[in-house]
Amino acid sequence: MGPLVKMGEIATGWDFVIAFVIGIVFGIAMEQAGFSSSKKITGWIFGYDFTVIRVFFTAAIVAMIGLVVMQYVGWINFDELFINPTYLWSIVVGGSMMGAGFAIGGFCPGTSVVAVAIGKKDAMVFFVGILIGVFIFSEGYPIWEELYNGSAYGQLLISDVLGVSKGVWAFIFIIFAFGTFWGTAAIRKKYAHKELDYNN
């Protein structure tokens, strides 16, 4: 009955080993998908490469279907999973800053690590930037502590908010995702020429 470590199925000592192995496969999947190149990552903004959207939504769908089936079959106890708590304004502010950082920097923390791994100097600078950013946030914490802790709605589930079962939301998301897949394929034809060749 998952989550295995927390439910005592596996000794806690294994936790970090599992984390490392899962990290490796995650790193491989990201690098193979092309997340080590900022050009590919920001492609969706300008329409010439929707890899990020496709990989992201497919991963979400697969995980969602997996969770719905496993919680029904009893292989996983959904209540013990970590659900990101909703702090509305903190997310809106944080999200928009991250979006800006995404468009300007061309990476996100996970992908920058992958890019660093294959030798991208801009990714190394990006990661240093993240450290500086975290430092700035921590030092100024007392200033925006209310914003950080405010508008808390606890661990809200979207299926509860919409009053539908998780399976129904999974279905809705699948429809939405495949809509974007086919839609982006069409858009890509229009903007493919925009892609530059970073052949340095």
Added chain:
Amino acid sequence: MEERKDYAPFEMKHFYGVVVFLLIILIGMLSYNSNAPHYVKNPSESLVHIIDSAGLLHATQMAEILYLEDSLYQIVDLRKPKFFLNNHIEGSINIPIGRILDKEFLHVLNQEEKITILIGSRSSESVIAYMMLADEGYANIRVVAFSVDFVMSNIVEKYAPLSGRYDEERTVYDYARVISETGGSTISSETVKSNAKKIAPVKKKKKAEEEEGGC
């Protein structure tokens, strides 16, 4: 116009590969029998078991065991390692209560040869560990109504098992009288013995506190 793509096409063999991979995992999961700790006693059995304080060891019995160095018993100290290090009952094993159900200690706690005595920084700590183990059908577990400090001061250093806090649940004071002595108080005993039985149906309640985890 052949669209220039920098990634490989998705071929059917990828699909078949994934399906086979999932089947292997499925077989693995089906053959995996969960041996996580789970309750053997339902709540009312657990209540009956704990009400007549089965498995409770009195201070005199503990004193006897310690003095006779009776190898049939093993003492498990539930406190955090840092407390255990600065003083503990000689020969006792330190299993912090947070890890009492971990697999590493299953063979220590659930076995036939030795009788395990659970003791901690206070009786509430040991009784909670005791209930969790007893409710899972662990064999030969005993619990005490006093703390390690009590044992060190009242049994190990000097033999006076029945003085001091040997049973934390005993009424040490006549509460009403003590309070009235400190100032002629009105004994507050408006008992609200509510028999309000109109209970709203059990809503699906999410656990409010944030668990450890995250990215």
Added chain:
Amino acid sequence: MEQKKYMNPYLAGFIMGLVLLAAFYFSAEGLGGSGAPKRIVVSAVEQIAPNHVYNNGFYNKYSKDGEKNPLSNWVVFEVLGVLAGGFLSGAFSGRLKLVTEHSPKITSKKRLWMALIGGVLFGIGSQFGRGCTSGAALSGMAVFSVAGYLTLIAIFGSAFIVGKFVKKLWI
């Protein structure tokens, strides 16, 4: 070494979905990203100014008053794994090359400055959002959390808008 083509995004997405599922199944939490830099900063500051850590609400939360090293945490080992995985995959596909990737329209110096600014913005933003694209958005979405979808909309929405202003950085 001739560079291999990237993997098909849907296949890569499928693998990532399974990895995410495994993360939840084994350790009850999703695939984090910004948790590691946060803990690096906390443990660094803790070495230099321990008492500062004590009275600053944010550090304190993750330093657990010295009992546990902030770096001994699930997400740190996961990100180390990502580093190793990235390297393996880069080697396999012949993409290992010490280079600054930048659009021909801008100099590599400018690109590095932009990466730094982007990183700082992301560092601050990821703390407010309690997670980054993979930690809060992807893992959050997979576990049906409203926060996950909110973060996704906020990040992708603002990236799209800001993207319009920084067009020449990329195309």
Added chain:
Amino acid sequence: MAQNKQIKVYVFLTAVFMVLGIIMIFIPDKEVEKEVSPHVVIKIYNHGNAYYTTDQVAKLIMDGNPILQLVDVRSEEEFSKFSLKNAINIPLEELIDKDKKGNYVWRDYLKPEKKITVFYSNGDMTAAKAWTLATRLRFENIFILDGGLNNWIETIIKPVEPQATTATPEDYNVYQFRKAASMYFGGATANVAPTSVKSTVKKTVVKKKKDVEEEGGC
């Protein structure tokens, strides 16, 4: 040529996921586990927020804070001899009684939103028994009075003067608070208004115990 072969495969994939999606609709959410698993009960206890100290409870009572809900788990006879102010008596035997419909009688009674329930007995062993059963059965916001009534007498009613040598200013503050509390509970004639007592209990009592954000998020 390869182009429309690729499209065929994508169409196939879309169909597969549409079918999966439709199956998803018919999979209901699993009913919440009736009981909290042993591992999680231990984890809750081990996180250190299972107790309320006598100082904190005294402060809540003196402030007349409605959030506090005291539950005496001793027998009725002991309860009638002495009980804390506004405490209700649920002997341990009756704690998990069920009504006809199979719901736990006391679970909802003790769980009006945003209440803090503190079990107490002479020591804290019986209270801990009640706490364990209640936690297992998903009672909400339940705590144990640290040390029980014995400790209540020793700390609140008859506070001990901290020795000058080892005492920190903090100890003196706590001692002042306890002396005032002792007068309040001792019902001394000079009715010391509790508000004048500057609360020196360092952890703000009213905030629910679980204020420290669990290690989570990144």
